[in-house]
Amino acid sequence: MELPVLNEQPASKGGCSASSCGTTDDQLGHLSDDIRAKVENHPCYSEDAHHYFARMHVAVAPACNIQCHYCNRKYDCANESRPGVVSELLMPDQAVKKTMAVAANIPQMTVLGIAGPGDPLANPERTFETFRRLSEEAPDIKLCVSTNGLALPDAVEELSKHNIDHVTITINCLDPEVGAKIYPWIFWENKRIHGIEGARILIEQQQKGLEMLVAKGILVKVNSVMIPGVNDKHLAEVSKTVKAKGAFLHNVMPLIxxxxxxxxxxxxxxxxPSPEELMELQDACSGDMNMMRHCRQCRADAVGMLGEDRGDEFTLDKIEDMEIDYQAAMEKRKVIHEAIAEEMNSKRAAKAESANLHAQAEKLTTRPVLMAVATSGQGVINMHFGHAKEFLIYEASPEGVRFISHRKTDLYCSGDDSCGDGESVLQVTIRTLEGCEAVLCSKIGFEPWDMLEQAGIMPNGEHAMEPIEEAVMAVYKEMAAAGKLDEAKAEQRATA
Known part of the structure; x- marks a missing residue:
């Protein structure tokens, strides 16, 4: 069955960015069939799914009950891409209309989340009115909430009444002394509580809420912000603890x-943290917890595939005049979701066969290599180097290929030609790829080719439209055959 066109946005504007769709999704392999069914088309919970399915957030929750040192909420900002930022605040009826407009126009959208710009559970009336309406009027959409956890225990019963089976809790520590360095205050029982005491109450509420959600059969993902010198040495303990209490996925994110x-x-x-520091911590935590590595730290009003934002297509003034036949939209969505599932299953089968052949082949004895990939989605190498606003980072080794992270190339720049400190956009992009030894893209110009080579990164445009993991392994084997992966050269590169 031919997969319908799912994203009509031009490739130059970016698109879904993820690990290869051909994976068997190691995050889900240990789960029971009923739990796997809940997350297999959830882009924020499944690496496979987020390469095909879209999500959206509605900004109905302006107030927050804690203060974080890493947060600055903005309510009318279109230029920053980070949590706590929105362009428009919505009332519940506006949020419902927007959600149904997006679902009708982006039929691969499967998930509606409330994540701010404050805390959803600090705005319970607006949050639960939105959920109540959507569970009745758009029952095919998964509903999610993301919370700091302070008000969570009091909300668990209400959460369980709606079509909500996914909750994300941000848990940055278990030690109140560490917490006091992250949270200057909380607002609890009508008073502001500072320092260690406030952090202690927050931590207790988070852990209590986690246990209550698991007891209700609600899936819990835990987010943690890695803050070098503050909680980075502590997060492995967090990961072990939340896994023991029933969370099934841990997302360690870099501090912005x-x-x-x-x-x-x-x-x-x-x-x-540097990309290397983040990867090291994620790997350390993965021994105790299934790790999410594809998070984009989305805005509180994000719309579209992970790695893209189509929110400007669905502003209040634009949806006001939209006539939406949601019953017809649901039929269309069902057809497209079935087609996506068929393609995903086909790719998983092909990946499993490829992995079996790889296991039977003679193992390489070479060192691991990081490679960057430019893609606009669908699990293939299909983006020009110069159009990429982020790169997916893969590690190739004798054991195979695994997705590591994504790296944005426009974090520190503005304008078309130059960034701060006199660097060009191209120079910043190449610096972002530090540690990678190859970059795979559909096309690349002469100037970036030369600059990449000078930086010790091998450009490669020979695998356009090929599946990512197959192409990465092919390049790895080519590097091994050329003698570029022996340990002496690795040591020479490390000291260069």
Whole structure:
């Protein structure tokens, strides 16, 4: 069956970014069939799914009951891509109309989440009115909530009444002394509580809420922000604890701390982790917990595939005049979702066969290599180097290929030609790819080709439209055959 066209947005504007769709999704392999059915088309819970399915957030929750040093909420901002930022605040009826407009126009949208810009459970009336309406009027859409957890225990019963079987809790620590460095205060029982005592109450509420959700059969994903020098040495313990209490997925995210965002950490010069530091911590936590590595730290009003934002297509003024036949839209959505499932299953079968052949083949004895991939989605290499606003990072080794992370190329720049400190956009892009030894894309120009080679990164445009993991392994084997992967050269590269 031919897969319908799912995203009509031009490739140059970006698109879904994910690990290869051909994976068997290691995150889900250990789960029971009933739980796997809940998440297999959830782009924020499944690496496979987020390469095909879209999500959206509605900004109905402006108030927050805690203060985080990494947060600065903005309610009318179209230029920043991070949590806590929105262009428009919505009332529940507006949120419902917007959700149904998006679902009708982006039929691969499967998930509606409320994630801010404050905390959804600090705005219970607006949050639950939105959920009540959507569970009745759009029953084919999964409903999710993301919370800091302070008000969670009191909300679990209400959450369980609606079509909500996924909750994300941000848990950054278990030690109140660590928490006091992250949270200056909480608002609890009508008073502001500071420091260690406030952090202690927050931690207790988070853990209690997690246990209550699991007891109700609601799936829990835990988010943690990695803050070097603050909680980075502590998060492995967090991962072990939340897994023991029933969370099934842990998302360790890098701190966003650019000064221009106006957060306390940003103004005070607290740095974020390097890609290497983040990968090392994620790998350390993965021994105790299934790790999510494809998070994009989305805006509180994000719309579309992960890695893209189509929110400007569905502003209040634009949806006001939309006539939506949602019954007809549901039929269309069902057809497209079935086609996606068929393609995903086909790719999984092909991946399993390829993995079996790889296991039977003589194993390489070479070292691992990081490679960057430019893609606009569908699990293939289909983006020009110059059009990529982010790259997917894969590790190739004798054991196979695994998705590591994504790296944005426009975090520190503005304008078309130059970034801060006199660097060009191209120079910043190449610096973003530090540690990678190859970059795979559909096409690449002469200037970036030369600059990549000078930086020790091998450009490769020979695998356009090929499945990502197959192409990465092919390039890895070519590098091995050329003698580029022996340990002596690795040591020479490390000291260069």
């Amino acid at each position: 701390a650019e000064a221009e965002h106006g957060t306390f950490y940003g103004v005070m010069g607290q740095r974020g």
